[in-house]
Amino acid sequence: MNYLLRVLVTAASFWVAVWLLPGMEVMTDSGAPDTGETVIALLIVSVIFGVVNSIVRPIVSLLSLPITCITLGLFTLIINAAMLALTVWLTSFLPMYVVIDSFFWTAILAALIISVVSTIMNWLVSSVTS
Incomplete structure (x- = not known):
């Protein structure tokens, strides 16, 4: 049940990012x-996204620990965008996928939006379910 709530919160966070950012959209093989x-x-x-964050992110975070310390944690935003x-990229091989037009700024803003919305929604869900 907890995993299902996390998936729903992350999907809602993605929806907010797609809604707010003009360079990010959901597509299918047949169009819109x-x-x-x-x-x-x-x-x-x-x-x-959950699988990528649970498998790849810890490795990348560990390898980039020196630069994360030097930048006082700001490099974490770049890791989130990556x-x-x-x-x-992984979803581009599926019939339904998300498209980001220009990587750097759209991905950075999308990662920031997804992080903030997920944090707020997780806080709300945990306060309601407790």
Whole structure:
């Protein structure tokens, strides 16, 4: 149940990022998706994002620890954007995927939005379920 809530929170965070950023959108092989396809695509992307964050992110965070310390933790935002870019690349092989037009600023802003919205929603969900 806890995992399902995390997937839903991450999917909602992705939806907010797609809604706010003009350079990020959900696509299908047949073009622009309808509402049901968008929801399914966001759920799939959030599961893949969770897998990437649980497998790849710890390794990247450990290897980039010196530069993260030098930048006082700001490099973590670049790591988040890289994990988002890896997720976008991995989902590009699926029939439903997320597209980011220009990597650097759109990915940085999307990673920031996803992090903030996920944190707020996780806090709200944990306070309601407790």
